[in-house]
């Protein structure tokens with residue numbers, strides 16, 4: 001077993017979504033917070049893929065942005081290769097650490113500056129981290145990267161809008177790889193793409209992982225994709241981890257009622273005759289999460305304890321689940 | 332043999348652009364039987380929405396139907412004047428779009444929008460229309476419908492709004508519902524509910540559905556037949572089980588292989604290299620030929636028409652005997 | 658690996674981009690230009706007027722500011738006629754002092770355009786800088802800048818310009834007032850126009866700031882100032898260009914108004930506004946041309962620039978294309 005490259009400890013982040021001061025005073029309301037991420041812990045092993053799944057608003061993007069430092073955590077700590085990232089990095093130390101991780105975004109068009117040529121986009125990390133590199137060397141490296149992701153060096157003169165969605169995501173991947181990082185956070189990299197294009201991108205990402213020994217945090221709402229990519233999986237619900245575990249085990253024996261529900265909701269493409277179970281209810285508003293277990297209004301196993309007490313992650317089998325029923329052995 | 336409810340014959344939709352004419356939909360023919368669910372899949376830009384828009388007469392200018400005919404039972408509807416078409420929309424053909432917010436007016440109560448639509452198409456009193464509306468909302472699974480009907484759209488969650496849109500599409504009892512990506516904007520756990528509701532209700536009302544989507548899973552579950560579109564053309568059309576289990580057109584074969592399944596893990600997916608051509612630069616011969624693993628000489632020069640390859644199945648590929656030239 | 662292009666044995670660098678002119682001629686903007694006759698006419702008018710102004714010292718038939726070449730006897734010569742006493746011919750007539758109206762207009766547009774352009778440039782620089790700062794930082798900085806802009810926008814521009822002018826009068830020593838007047842005018846007009854630039858840029862910046870290309874730059878530690886200049890600025894310049902063009906027309910009119918009121922440029926350097934002020938004294942005594950031609954020039958200049966701005970707005974708006 002390899003040691004973890006990334007360790008996320010009791011990470012929480014809340015957002016202030018209060019109305020403006022004047023409105024608060026007039027309406028006599030207090031501040032309003034969203035707990036987008038609450039007490040999330042997991043670790044990612046070197047060279048593996050850790051996936052986060054969850055529905056819209058479950059806090060996936062927030063965790064991604066916390067990891068790469070685009071957001072500051074409210075509580076908790078992120079440790080990257082033994083170094084805590086939370087102590088506001090400065091100067092050369094920061095640059096050394098920063099070049100080791102990268103991020104790929106959901107909307108490939110929005111993640112590329114529309115006014116920049118592809119060459120300049122991909123070269124940006126090189127300018128930041130390879131200060132000594134001259135223009136020619138940089139352009140050669142860009143050509144190499146474009147070839148690596150399945151585009152041609154001639155594409156470098158074009159602008160992002162001249163490409164299809166899948167090709168744009170390839171450009172974003174080339175940029176992420178430019179400074180030779182070890183660790184890439186991928187926030188729904190294929191959600192905006194067609195299935196056939198998604199297959200290309202997923203295969204590319206796997207090839208690159210094998211070739212360069214990359215470590216991924218892979219975010220998705222699509223269980224089939226996650227099953228395909230991940231060694232380990234964390235299931236998020238309303239900002240909390242419902243279940244974490246090794247991928248195989250989690251798909252074979254889902255413990256948490258929410259994980260089971262998600263698995264049941266996967267459509268039956270192979271037409272085995274399995275019917276999707278109708279799931280009751282919808283995700284409650286994160287502004288007013290229910291007391292106790294966040295899943296209790298939709299959970300068929302909920303009891304009184306679930307409506308009062310927030311369950312913590314407890315190990316069961318090869319994974320860990322945050323559920324009273326699992327802990328009590330009721331399911 | 333029953334008569335088809337909708338017949339599309341050699342439909343072509345064109346957009347004049349400054350770089351010449353762009354053919355968004357080219358020579359498409361298919362039928363929808365009463366009560367049938369026809370799925371329509373294909374990559375983004377393949378022309379799925381455009382086909383749907385042509386049927387309901389909502390192609391935005393400068394786009395236009397350049398060739399072909401669309402028949403609703405024995406009435407030709409592709410050349411109707413706008414006012415007549417407006418009567419057909421809603422009364423005979425209902426619509427459900429991806430984003431429920433575009434179909435609901437945020438300024439009006441749900442009740443007003445439903446009652447208004449019912450009364451434009453059916454000769455009923457306000458009270459009766461309201462009763463009908465409450466019943467519909469109840470049917471689409473909105474709890475406490477009689478009270479919530481007076482809410483505004485923003486007071487509903489995304490999934491509930493989509494239910495309201497379904498109710499709106501069905502309120503005048505149409506025979507055909509065109510649903511363009513009805514679940515794409517929704518969460519996985521809610522998607523299943525919406526598909527279920529849509530299918531059950533249409534079956535109850537005897538309405539046929541044309542279900543446009545990216546998601547093969549949704550098609551597998553809901554559709555009776557499926558049409559696969561590529562570069563504005565029909566690559567393949569046939570019963571859903573046959574196409575999924577035993578696709579004939581190399582593009583559909585690639586598409587099916589590209590879908591990650593729950594049963595397998597950490598293996599490579601089948602993928603089709605390259606990308607769909609821009610519609611103003613479709614290669615000569617078979618439009619799929621630059622990407623096709625089974626391409627041979629004829630494919631590069633002759634364009635296959637979507638032709639019957641066995642009873643009930645049509646494909647546009649020279650691999651099958653009986654395929655004619657377009 | 659099954660990538661479409663087998664990795665090339667020797668790495669190839671991407672080619673350098675092709676020339677800007679060819680790109681420009683191929684662009685959608687140029688296409689929409691060619692299809693709009695009004696815009697073509699407006700641009701021809703604007704370009705001719707601007708060229709006339711720039712080239713005035715070389716192409717003007719007379720030098721109206723050289724006392725040696727002036728003949729008071731030429732005063733009030735009507736348009737298209739020979740002076741009664743000299744052999745000078747006047748296309749647009751002569752004014753009270755015998756200056757050729759056509760030439761004074763050329764020189765006058767020069768001053769008007771210079772003041773208008775400099776003032777707009779000043780307003781853009783100030784407005785864009787403040788707008789970027791407010792939009793990117795948000796919070797208190799944003800609140801302060803935008804409140805100042807709100808106050809500014811709730812007064813007519815001309816009033817603010819007059820106020821600044823008055824303050825300058827009091828501050829600048831009398832012997833320098835003449836030479837500084839034009840710069841004071843530029844600052845006054847610029848300061849009365851920056852707010853709309855700031856407001857537009859702030860809005861656009863807040864939208865751009867959220868986009869992931871900015872996140873991507875932040876992740877690799879690009880300095881915020883560089884992010885603003887290299888990433889965000891090019892993406893918010895479109896609307897700036899539009900209101901900048903319309904702003905130029907406004908600035909020219911504002912300058913004319915101030916000069917007409919007598920607080921603008923000194924009479925030794927008459928602008929179109931000054932010419933109009935001089936001309937209106939003679940309107941009722943029958944020497945209409947002294948007012949008429951400068952006024953028409955001002956209207957043509959402002960209108961053509963404004964039309965160009967309108968077209969630019971439509972051309973840059975993808976929804977209307």
Ligand SMILES: Nc1ncnc2c1ncn2[C@@H]1O[C@H](COP(=O)(O)OP(=O)(O)OP(=O)(O)O)[C@@H](O)[C@H]1O
Pocket residue numbers: 015016017034035036054055056057058059060061062063221286
């Ligand atoms: N900057 C912010 N300000 C206020 N609230 C925020 C902010 N960012 C996220 N949130 C809230 O935090 C919660 C989690 O959001 P997040 O974007 O992490 O979800 P997600 O799992 O990525 O969802 P999706 O699948 O829609 O991308 C949401 O309720 C969202 O409204």
Ligand SMILES: Nc1ncnc2c1ncn2[C@@H]1O[C@H](COP(=O)(O)OP(=O)(O)OP(=O)(O)O)[C@@H](O)[C@H]1O
Pocket residue numbers: 346348353355373374375376377378379380381382391393394545610
């Ligand atoms: N206004 C327009 N002008 C020119 N071409 C257009 C216009 N609208 C659509 N098209 C073209 O028509 C083609 C078909 O578009 P359509 O919306 O039907 O695709 P789709 O299959 O529904 O894709 P998606 O899955 O992205 O919704 C597209 O390739 C697009 O380029």
Ligand code: SF4
Pocket residue numbers: 256257258293294295296297299300301302303306311322323324325326
């Ligand atoms: S804690 Fe209770 S409500 Fe929550 S998932 Fe477990 S059984 Fe259901």
Ligand code: SF4
Pocket residue numbers: 580581582617618619620621623624625626627630635647648649650
């Ligand atoms: S016609 Fe030829 S190129 Fe086209 S799909 Fe069939 S085999 Fe492939």
Ligand SMILES: [Mg+2]
Pocket residue numbers: 060061062
């Ligand atoms: Mg997200």
Ligand SMILES: [Mg+2]
Pocket residue numbers: 379380381511
């Ligand atoms: Mg579509």
